[in-house]
Amino acid sequence: MNIVAQAEVTRETYWGISSTEYALFYLLATITIAVLLYGVYQRFARYAEGDDDPFARIDDLPDRVTSAAKIVLSNEKNFNRDLYGGLMHSFILWGFLTLFIATSIIAFNQYGTDLLLNIDFWRGDFYRGYQFMVDAMGLLFVVGIGMAMYRRYWVRNERLWDRHTSNEDDVFIWTLFGLGVGGFLLEGFRIYATGMPEHEIVSFVGYGLAMAFDAIGLPTIEGTATDPTYTAVSVLGANAETLHWLTWWSHSLLAFFFIAWIPYAKPFHMISSFANVVTRDEKAGQRLPNVPSDLDATNAESIDDFTWKEILDQDACTKCGRCSSVCPAKASDRPLDPRNVILDLKKYRESLDAGGDEQPIIADGGTSVINAETMESCMACMACMDACPVEIEHLQSFTRLNRQLTDQGDVSSSMQDVFQNVMQNGNTFGDSPRNRGDWADELEFDVADAREEEVDYLWYVGDFPSYDERNKKVARSLAAILEEADVSFGILFDDEKYDGNDIRRVGEEFLYVELAGHHVETWEDCEFDKIVCTDPHSYNTFENEYPEVDFEEFSDDPMMPFDYEDQWNADGEIEVLHWTQAVEELVSAGHLELSGTELDYTVTYHDPCHLGRYNDEYEAPRELIEATGCTLDEMPRNRDNSFCCGGGGGGLWMDFEEEPKPSEERIREALEDTDAGAGVEKFVVACPMCMTMYEDGRKTGGYEDEIEIVDVAELIVEAIGAEEKAKVAAAAD
Structure with missing residues (x-):
C-alpha cells in the first residue's frame, strides 16, 4: 500500500480527478441544477393555475416557516403511534440534511472564502469535527434507509403497498441507499489510497472500510510499483485509486440523477411537504371553506x-x-x-x-x-x-x-330524504317542529323558554336528544344536572333547528347556510351568557364555522329565510361550550357536588371525533366520569387516536355493506383489548350520534348482554341521586 500518508489535517477535495474531469463535473452540475430549477418552476407555476384558497395561507410567513421547521425537523407526527417509523424517518431526514449541509460547507470553503474572505477554514480541528459528524449522521442515514427497506421489502408493511405503489418508490429508496453507501465507499478508498492518515480516524466508517481494504490486501498504484505480486491485479485495474475513481464518478452521476429527478417524481415531497406544512390551516377540518x-x-x-x-x-x-x-x-x-x-x-x-x-x-x-x-x-x-x-x-x-x-344530484336516496326532512321540518327526523321540546314533558320541573327570559345558558339540545327515544333520556339527565346545579338555562323549543354540521360535510352547503342564518338571527333576540350544546357536532359548527359564514352575501337572496347581515361572533365574545365543559366548570366552582364515592362501575370512554380530534377536548368528560367514582379503563385507541363510531359525515343515515361495523369493532375493543376486558360494565359516550351508533352496534354485534351504553350525563345523574328528577332510571330499566 501507499506508505507516504498525508500529514496535513485536511484533504484534497477533488483527489484523483483531472482538470478535464473537473470541467466535465461542473458542466454536468450546471445542467443538473438547471433541470432541477426548471422542474420546480413548473410545479409552482401549476399551483398558480389552481383556484384561490379561501383561507390565509402565507400570512405571518416568518412564524409559519419557523413553526413548520419545528414540526418537520422534530418529526413529531412521524413518531405518532409509530416509534419505528419515527426513528426511521428521523435518521433519513437528519442524515440527508447533514450531508447536504456538509456538501454546502465544502463548496463554500472552496469558492466562497476565496472570493469573500480568502480564508481556508476546512482544516485542523474544524476538519476533524466535520468528518466525525458527516460519518455519524451519514451512518444514521444509511441505517434509516435500511430500516425503510426492511419494512418495505421484508416485512412488507401492508400500508406501503397499494395500487399507487410503483417502480418510482423503488428507484427512490434504492437511489438514496446507493448515495449513502457509495459515499462511505468513496471515503474508504480515498483514506486507504492516501496512506490512512492518522487524523482520518475520526471518519470512523470510512476508516473502518480502509482497514478492511488493508486486511484483504487491496493494491494501490504505489504498491504495484514496489511489489511484483500486485502486477497482474493492477493490469486489470483492481487497485484502490482506480476503484476510488470509478466510485467517485458513479457517486457523482447518481447524485446528479437524483437532484435532477427531484421535481418530477417522489423526491419532490422534500420540497412540497415542507411547503404544505408552512401553508397549513391551523383549524383545518374544524372549519370548511366558506360557501360561495x-x-x-x-x-x-x-x-x-x-x-x-x-x-x-x-x-x-x-x-x-x-x-x-x-x-x-x-x-x-x-x-x-x-x-x-x-x-x-x-x-x-x-x-x-x-x-x-x-x-x-x-x-x-x-x-x-x-x-x-x-x-x-x-x-x-x-x-x-x-x-x-x-x-x-x-x-x-x-x-x-x-x-x-x-x-x-348523485347523493344517496337516504341522504336526499334527510335533506328533504330538514328543508320541510327543520330536523333530520322529519318530525313536527312543534314536538321538539316534548322530551322535557316528563321532567319534574319546567325548562325555560330562552326566547322569553334571560338565561345563563342557552342550551342547544339538538335533533337526536329532541326526537330519538334513547337520547331523550340523555337530554333529561342533562336537564336534571343543570337544575341540580341551580343555574338558569333555557331552550328554543320549535325555533331550534338542525345545526347543519353533517349535511354540510355531505355537500349540502346552501341548506347549511339557511340553518346557520336562522339560528344566529334567533340568538340575536335572546339574552344569555353562553351557548351549551349536547352534541359535539353542534358544538364544533357553532364554535368554528358559524363565525366564518359571510351572511351578508346571502342576505338579499329570496331563498334564504333570514335578514341577518353581520358576521356572527367574529370576536368570540359569545362562549360556546360542549355540555361536559360547562358541567365540569360547575363542578370545579362548587355548584355541583360530586364526591367521587357514589358509583363503583368499571367503565371505558369513547372520545367523540368532533369533541376530541376536532377540538382537543379530552379531559372534561374524563374528569366528570372519575368524579362519579367510576373506574375508567381506557381503550388502546383513545383521545386523538379514537376510532370513529361510523355516524359522522352522514354515515348515521346511510346503509353500508361493511364487516365489521365500526361500532361493533369499537365495542369489541372495549371488551377484549382493555385491561379489564370483559369486566368493563359500561361503555360511556358523550355524543348523541355515538349513542345511536353504539346502541345499534351492541345489538348487531351480539353484545346486548355483555355491556351497557350510557352517556356521561347518565352517570352523573345517578351519582348525584337526581334520577327521579330526570325520570330516566325507571325508563332505562
Whole structure:
C-alpha cells in the first residue's frame, strides 16, 4: 500500500480527478441544477393555475416557516403511534440534511472564502469535527434507509403497498441507499489510497472500510510499483485509486440523477411537504371553506376547480399510508382509502397536463376519477388528517367532492330524504317542529323558554336528544344536572333547528347556510351568557364555522329565510361550550357536588371525533366520569387516536355493506383489548350520534348482554341521586 500518508489535517477535495474531469463535473452540475430549477418552476407555476384558497395561507410567513421547521425537523407526527417509523424517518431526514449541509460547507470553503474572505477554514480541528459528524449522521442515514427497506421489502408493511405503489418508490429508496453507501465507499478508498492518515480516524466508517481494504490486501498504484505480486491485479485495474475513481464518478452521476429527478417524481415531497406544512390551516377540518354565494360557482367539475393548496396537498403526499391505516371506513371495508383519493386526483391532473382526456371528477359509477360511493363512505372523523405527517387537509378536498355530488344530484336516496326532512321540518327526523321540546314533558320541573327570559345558558339540545327515544333520556339527565346545579338555562323549543354540521360535510352547503342564518338571527333576540350544546357536532359548527359564514352575501337572496347581515361572533365574545365543559366548570366552582364515592362501575370512554380530534377536548368528560367514582379503563385507541363510531359525515343515515361495523369493532375493543376486558360494565359516550351508533352496534354485534351504553350525563345523574328528577332510571330499566 501507499506508505507516504498525508500529514496535513485536511484533504484534497477533488483527489484523483483531472482538470478535464473537473470541467466535465461542473458542466454536468450546471445542467443538473438547471433541470432541477426548471422542474420546480413548473410545479409552482401549476399551483398558480389552481383556484384561490379561501383561507390565509402565507400570512405571518416568518412564524409559519419557523413553526413548520419545528414540526418537520422534530418529526413529531412521524413518531405518532409509530416509534419505528419515527426513528426511521428521523435518521433519513437528519442524515440527508447533514450531508447536504456538509456538501454546502465544502463548496463554500472552496469558492466562497476565496472570493469573500480568502480564508481556508476546512482544516485542523474544524476538519476533524466535520468528518466525525458527516460519518455519524451519514451512518444514521444509511441505517434509516435500511430500516425503510426492511419494512418495505421484508416485512412488507401492508400500508406501503397499494395500487399507487410503483417502480418510482423503488428507484427512490434504492437511489438514496446507493448515495449513502457509495459515499462511505468513496471515503474508504480515498483514506486507504492516501496512506490512512492518522487524523482520518475520526471518519470512523470510512476508516473502518480502509482497514478492511488493508486486511484483504487491496493494491494501490504505489504498491504495484514496489511489489511484483500486485502486477497482474493492477493490469486489470483492481487497485484502490482506480476503484476510488470509478466510485467517485458513479457517486457523482447518481447524485446528479437524483437532484435532477427531484421535481418530477417522489423526491419532490422534500420540497412540497415542507411547503404544505408552512401553508397549513391551523383549524383545518374544524372549519370548511366558506360557501360561495355565486350560484354559477362550480365545485369539482374540473381539476381546475381545486385550490392551489389542494393541488399542493396532492404533491405533498408521500404514499406512506398512515391515513389509510387509521381510516375507520377502510377498516370496515367501505370503498374509501384517503390516500388513494388524493393520489387519484394527482394522477388525473398529471394525465391532463400531459395531454390526456378529460373525465368526470366524481360520479355515481361510470368512468369518473372518484366514485360517488367512495366519498359517501367518509365519516368526516378527521383521523386521516390527524395521522398525516405532512398536514394534508383531506376534508377540504373531500367536501369539495361531496358538494359536486350534491350539485349533480348523485347523493344517496337516504341522504336526499334527510335533506328533504330538514328543508320541510327543520330536523333530520322529519318530525313536527312543534314536538321538539316534548322530551322535557316528563321532567319534574319546567325548562325555560330562552326566547322569553334571560338565561345563563342557552342550551342547544339538538335533533337526536329532541326526537330519538334513547337520547331523550340523555337530554333529561342533562336537564336534571343543570337544575341540580341551580343555574338558569333555557331552550328554543320549535325555533331550534338542525345545526347543519353533517349535511354540510355531505355537500349540502346552501341548506347549511339557511340553518346557520336562522339560528344566529334567533340568538340575536335572546339574552344569555353562553351557548351549551349536547352534541359535539353542534358544538364544533357553532364554535368554528358559524363565525366564518359571510351572511351578508346571502342576505338579499329570496331563498334564504333570514335578514341577518353581520358576521356572527367574529370576536368570540359569545362562549360556546360542549355540555361536559360547562358541567365540569360547575363542578370545579362548587355548584355541583360530586364526591367521587357514589358509583363503583368499571367503565371505558369513547372520545367523540368532533369533541376530541376536532377540538382537543379530552379531559372534561374524563374528569366528570372519575368524579362519579367510576373506574375508567381506557381503550388502546383513545383521545386523538379514537376510532370513529361510523355516524359522522352522514354515515348515521346511510346503509353500508361493511364487516365489521365500526361500532361493533369499537365495542369489541372495549371488551377484549382493555385491561379489564370483559369486566368493563359500561361503555360511556358523550355524543348523541355515538349513542345511536353504539346502541345499534351492541345489538348487531351480539353484545346486548355483555355491556351497557350510557352517556356521561347518565352517570352523573345517578351519582348525584337526581334520577327521579330526570325520570330516566325507571325508563332505562
